[in-house]
Amino acid sequence: MQLQVSDHTSKTMNRSFQTARTVTRRRILTKKNPSPAAVAQRKFSSRVLSTVPEATLARDESAVLHSSEEPGIKPWPKPVVISNGDYRAEAFLEKHIGGPLYANQHALPRLPIPTIDESLERLLPTVLPLARNEQEKQNLLDAAKAFPYEAKELQHRLSERKDVAMKDSSWLQLWWNTTGYLQVRDPVVVNVSYFFQFADDATLPSYRHYSPGVMRGASILFAAAEFRKMVCDGALPCETIGKRDPKIPLCSTAFKYMFNACRVPRREQDIVKLYDPSNHTHCIVARKGHFFAVDFVDKVTSNPLPMSVLEARLQDCVDEADRMGVNPLTLGILTSSDRDSWADSRAELVRVGGKQMKEHLERLESGALLLCLDDEVPESKRQCAELLLHGGLSSGHNRWFDKSIQVIVSNNGKAGLLGEHSMMDGMPMVSFANHATCTKYEHAHERSTGDTTNASTGISRIFSGVVLDSMGSNVPEMVAKAKQDHANLVEDHDLQVQSYHGYGNNFMKKFKFSPDAFVQMAIQLAGYRLFGEQVGTYEATQVRPFLHGRTETTRSVTEDSAAFVQKMGLHPKFDEHIASERKEKIELLRKAVHAHVTYQSNASQAKGVDRHFLGLSMEVQDGEDTPAIYSDPVFVRSKRWRLSTSNLTHPNFDNWGFGEVFPDGIGVGYSVNPEACFFNITALQEKQYTGRFSHNLEEALNEMRAMVEMDQEPTSKL
Numbered sequence: 044m045q046l047q048v049s050d051h052t053s054k055t056m057n058r059s060f061q062t063a064r065t066v067t068r069r070r071i072l073t074k075k076n077p078s079p080a081a082v083a084q085r086k087f088s089s090r091v092l093s094t095v096p097e098a099t100l101a102r103d104e105s106a107v108l109h110s111s112e113e114p115g116i117k118p119w120p121k122p123v124v125i126s127n128g129d130y131r132a133e134a135f136l137e138k139h140i141g142g143p144l145y146a147n148q149h150a151l152p153r154l155p156i157p158t159i160d161e162s163l164e165r166l167l168p169t170v171l172p173l174a175r176n177e178q179e180k181q182n183l184l185d186a187a188k189a190f191p192y193e194a195k196e197l198q199h200r201l202s203e204r205k206d207v208a209m210k211d212s213s214w215l216q217l218w219w220n221t222t223g224y225l226q227v228r229d230p231v232v233v234n235v236s237y238f239f240q241f242a243d244d245a246t247l248p249s250y251r252h253y254s255p256g257v258m259r260g261a262s263i264l265f266a267a268a269e270f271r272k273m274v275c276d277g278a279l280p281c282e283t284i285g286k287r288d289p290k291i292p293l294c295s296t297a298f299k300y301m302f303n304a305c306r307v308p309r310r311e312q313d314i315v316k317l318y319d320p321s322n323h324t325h326c327i328v329a330r331k332g333h334f335f336a337v338d339f340v341d342k343v344t345s346n347p348l349p350m351s352v353l354e355a356r357l358q359d360c361v362d363e364a365d366r367m368g369v370n371p372l373t374l375g376i377l378t379s380s381d382r383d384s385w386a387d388s389r390a391e392l393v394r395v396g397g398k399q400m401k402e403h404l405e406r407l408e409s410g411a412l413l414l415c416l417d418d419e420v421p422e423s424k425r426q427c428a429e430l431l432l433h434g435g436l437s438s439g440h441n442r443w444f445d446k447s448i449q450v451i452v453s454n455n456g457k458a459g460l461l462g463e464h465s466m467m468d469g470m471p472m473v474s475f476a477n478h479a480t481c482t483k484y485e486h487a488h489e490r491s492t493g494d495t496t497n498a499s500t501g502i503s504r505i506f507s508g509v510v511l512d513s514m515g516s517n518v519p520e521m522v523a524k525a526k527q528d529h530a531n532l533v534e535d536h537d538l539q540v541q542s543y544h545g546y547g548n549n550f551m552k553k554f555k556f557s558p559d560a561f562v563q564m565a566i567q568l569a570g571y572r573l574f575g576e577q578v579g580t581y582e583a584t585q586v587r588p589f590l591h592g593r594t595e596t597t598r599s600v601t602e603d604s605a606a607f608v609q610k611m612g613l614h615p616k617f618d619e620h621i622a623s624e625r626k627e628k629i630e631l632l633r634k635a636v637h638a639h640v641t642y643q644s645n646a647s648q649a650k651g652v653d654r655h656f657l658g659l660s661m662e663v664q665d666g667e668d669t670p671a672i673y674s675d676p677v678f679v680r681s682k683r684w685r686l687s688t689s690n691l692t693h694p695n696f697d698n699w700g701f702g703e704v705f706p707d708g709i710g711v712g713y714s715v716n717p718e719a720c721f722f723n724i725t726a727l728q729e730k731q732y733t734g735r736f737s738h739n740l741e742e743a744l745n746e747m748r749a750m751v752e753m754d755q756e757p758t759s760k761l
Contacts, residue, residue, distance in 0.1 A: 115345045116275045119319040126315040126466065128220035130296050130591045131212050133317065137296065142277020147292035151590040154213040156205055157655050159191045159198055165645065166652045168638075169598040170681040172577055172605035179677050186672040193670035200662040213591035215654055218661055224465035225313045228382045231306070231444050232529070233536060233702035233725070237469060237712070238431035239476050239691075240424065240459040240698040246485040247456055253354050255456030257361060258484055260414050261353040263450050263458060264326060265491065266482035268340045268347030270475050271302045271411055275320040275345070282474065284588070293587040297467040301475065305408035306445040306463055308386035315466055318409035321345070327410035327505070328360045331418060332370035332440040335360045336406050338501035341493070350491040356502055361416060363504070372511060372522060373440035379433075379529040388521040395516045396509045403505050412448040415441050419453040424540040424698045428723055431459045432538065432700065439529045448475070468593055470585055473693065480695035539733040540698060541722040541740055546748055548692075549717045554751050556632075558715040559690050560639035563599045564607060564632060565747060566711060569739035570686050571608040573732065578685035581704070584646040595651035599688070600681070603638040607631040615742060619750040628750055653682070684708060692716060698723055709736055720744065 119139065126133055137145040157165075167187060174180035205214040224235065247258050273279040279298070283290035303318040324342050328335045337356050339348055347353070377388045392400050417438045421427045429435050431451055434442050442449060442461075449461040460479075462472045511518040548558035563582065571577055580599035586592035610631050618624045645651060656673075663669050672678050685708035691699050692714040700712035700723030709732050710725040722740055726732035 115341075115343055116272065116321040118321045122319050122322060124317040126300070126317060127312070128225045128315075128466070129212075129217045130220070130466075133299055134296070136299055136317075140275070140277040142279075143281055144274065144277045144279045144295050144298060145281075147281050148295060148590065151292065151294055151588070153205070154215060154586065154589040154592055154649050156198075156201055156214065156658070157650055157652075159194055161650070162652045162655045163187055163190060165642070165650070166656075168602045169600050169642075169652075170677055172600055172602055173579070173680050174677045175576075183672075183675050183677045186670075186675045186678070190670050190672050193668075193672075194659050197659040197662040197670075201658050204658075204662070213589060213593075215658060216591040216593065218658070219593055219654075220466060221312060222661075225306075225315075226311065230379055230381050230528075230532065231463060231465075232379045232433050232439075233532060235464045236432075236444065236461050237464060237701040238428065238459055238461050238699060239472075239696055240427050240431055240457075241476070241480050242695045242697050244456065244458075244483050246483040248484075253358055254361070254454055256416055256452050256454045257354055257357045259456040259458050260328075260357050260416055260450070260452040261350055262482060262484040262487040263452070263479050264339050264353050264357075264414060265347045265350055265487040266479045267326070267412055267448075267450070267475070268345075269482070269490075270478045271320065271340070272345045274298050274301060275303075279474075282470075282587075291588050293470075293585075294590055294592055295471075296591055297471045300466040301447055301471060302411045303409055304447045305443075306447075306465055307408065308382050308389055308445070310383050310386045313382060313386075313465070316408055320411065323409045323411065325406075325410055325501075327407055327413040327443070327446070328357060329375065329413060329415045329441045329443070330360055330364035331368065332373035332375060333360075333364040333367060334375070334407055334443070334505040335363075336410060336503045336505055339411070346493075347491070349493045350488050352493075352501075357414075357416065359502055364416075365418075370440070372519065373526070374506060374511075374522065375442050375444075376440040376522060376525045376529055378442065378444040379439060379532070380525045381528075384521075384525070384528075388518070388525070391517050391521060392511065395511050395513065395518055400506075400509050400511075403509060406503075407443060407505050408445075410446070412450060413443055413446040415449055415451045417441055417451060417453045420455045421453055421457050422455075424542065424721075425538060427453075427457050427459065428538055428540055428698055428700055429533075430457075431461055432702070432725075433529075433533050433536070436530055436533055439533065440526070448472070450479075468583075468585065469689075469691065470587065473691065477693065477695070480693075535728055536702070537726055537728040537731075537733045538700075539724045539737045541720075541724065541737040543720040543722070543741055543744055544718070545741075545744055547718040547720055548715045550748065551715070556636055557640050560636040560643070561632075561747070562690070562713060562715055562720060563639050563688070564604060564635050565740060565743040566686065566688055566713075567599055567604050567635075568608050568611050568743040568746075569736055570709075571611075572613055572739045572743075573736050574685065575613065577605055577608060578708075579681045579683045580686040580688060581684040582643070583689045584643055584651070586647065586649045588647075589649060592649065595646040595649060596653040597639070597643040597646045597651070598653075598681070599639060599686070601635065601638045601642065603631070603635040607635040611743075611746065615746055619746070619753050622754075625750045625754055629754055632747065686711065688713065690715065697721075700725060703727070709733070711736075 124133055137148055170183060171180060174183060244259055247255050251258060281295055282293040284293060285291045299317060300315060303320045303323050305316050307314050307316050324338050324340045325336045326339045328337050339353060340346060341348060377385055419430055419438055421430050430438060433439060445463060447463050451461060452458045460476060551558040551561045577600050582597040582599055583594045584597045586595050610628055660673060684704045687704040687708060688711040690713055698721055701710050702725050703710040706727055712723040714721045724733045724736055
């Protein structure tokens with residue numbers, strides 16, 4: 044995913060919401076005796092971000108009014124909706140909910156299918172640089188030449204699928220959601236989920252009797268309740284992209300899977316359960332492996348409960364969990380297992396615990412989100428990243444990794460979230476995180492009103508009273524195995540955070556470079572020096588302008604990037620002072636940056652190659668020969684994403700990241716801030732990649748700055 048949000052953009056969006064809030068308040072004053080809670084909800088100013096640099100959201104004032112005029116959230120036609128990965132099956136909820144969030148769904152264009160010739164033309168420049176000899180290159184060209192004939196029938200079938208079977212959706216989404224996520228049997232931890240680390244909240248007071256963790260958790264819950272109401276009643280403005288009117292609306296279908304939702308393990312293919320938010324006003328709070336259901340919104344209006352109530356309830360959860368100590372039967376750790384093992388364990392929980400266990404699981408799964416109050420005090424970005432990505436050896440049990448949103452807060456107020464990826468990509472989650480991080484502790488208290496009595500009620504302990512270690516139960520053994528498997532996963536992985544303060548996007552823009560493409564070339568050079576050759580590189584690019592669109596691949600390896608890294612060499616040459624060498628390197632860099640921007644622009648319009656080639660391969664029927672290009676070693680090499688990268692730049696995020704895609708690969712989540720760049724680097728411990736790659740990145744960025752600066756004409760001081 045590529046996202047860059049500036050402080051200017053956030054302020055512009057906030058001003059737009061302030062205007063809407065003013066109109067809303069005038070409407071309130073004309074109503075008779077509004078309740079304090081209703082007034083509080085109508086007064087709050089929400090900030091929702093766009094998904095391209097410097098773009099702003101088009102907002103209709105009626106969208107905010109809608110949230111204020113309707114008390115609470117409209118009940119669903121069904122109390123529980125089970126998703127098997129087909130967005131069409133849950134589309135009725137969008138019509139039922141209505142509002143600005145889903146107003147454009149019916150008019151969104153459908154994901155197109157490129158021609159075979161178009162895809163080949165875009166593919167070859169990204170694959171040819173990976174050929175190791177002339178014979179490999181020629182074999183690839185021969186396979187590409189034969190491909191149009193071999194894939195002709197596959198293209199026809201794919202077009203028919205688009206126009207007939209999937210005529211009201213994306214031809215890709217069902218395949219992508221199932222084979223790419225719900226059918227994958229690896230643990231979701233590291234392999235699927237991603238994390239955001241939030242910047243510290245400087246408004247947390249030091250004089251309160253609550254810990255920073257409780258205060259930070261309460262303010263995020265307050266913001267989550269505000270955002271949840273706007274999502275669940277459809278009042279949230281639809282995200283748009285573009286600097287000029289009319290803006291381009293983005294698909295909103297993923298927002299349904301954000302709150303009161305949970306992935307549930309099944310053998311072969313998981314499901315996702317969506318619970319009617321009007322029936323479930325609780326969130327889940329975890330502390331030391333204990334889980335609590337905590338009411339956090341008003342049961343009638345769905346507005347957030349007062350901050351004093353939220354703080355008191357969170358403190359009660361902390362006190363109770365600390366009194367009991369770490370739960371000896373840490374059921375949360377079971378969710379870190381591979382999906383088939385977790386499916387078997389869940390079935391065993393229900394078998395042993397009976398109806399009571401089934402009700403407890405439903406209570407947990409139906410919660411709006413999970414707030415993990417970790418008994419930890421991380422300080423560095425690396426410590427926070429490890430806590431957020433997998434929980435480490437000390438807090439992995441304090442998770443339920445299947446929940447769509449897990450907000451994680453430590454004792455010292457460090458905070459972030461972990462997102463489950465199966466039905467929802469990162470961009471909608473960024474909108475939620477934006478509101479959560481813009482709502483500081485002092486803002487939450489300013490907007491907090493309502494009855495503060497009975498703060499100690501509204502809490503129940505999940506799994507309380509359920510006996511799981513009786514004769515004939517396999518639960519203790521399953522928990523022990525899951526603990527060991529999770530410990531192995533944690534110990535097998537390495538993570539480094541490179542905080543590069545040499546320069547940021549201000550420098551890149553000054554010299555007319557795309558910041559994202561510039562950093563991608565630094566990543567290419569760092570990878571080239573680590574692996575001794577260029578490797579398949581993936582940068583996620585969203586295609587949400589299309590109905591049910593998710594992502595396409597931007598391939599960072601091109602003939603131009605190959606020319607650049609080869610000229611730079613496997614080791615620094617320190618020849619920037621030689622004008623001819625320097626100018627050639629800069630010219631090659633500019634060409635590589637331009638090629639990346641062009642490919643990325645095409646990918647954002649669904650004109651990449653990887654989804655098309657996937658679709659064609661899915662149309663091969665049993666007994667048929669697969670086109671030769673699919674087994675070509677260079678083509679296969681180009682799709683082995685040894686560098687999986689994604690850019691998310693947000694002023695309120697300190698870091699973000701995810702795991703590597705292949706065992707011999709690296710995961711790189713990065714941010715390009717005005718005066719600094721941050722990289723979260725993950726890989727298997729045994730490869731010893733992260734430290735070396737981090738060093739290579741710093742080295743590459745320094746070299747690129749030096750040659751660009753040295754090439755500038757000196758100016759007179761007179």
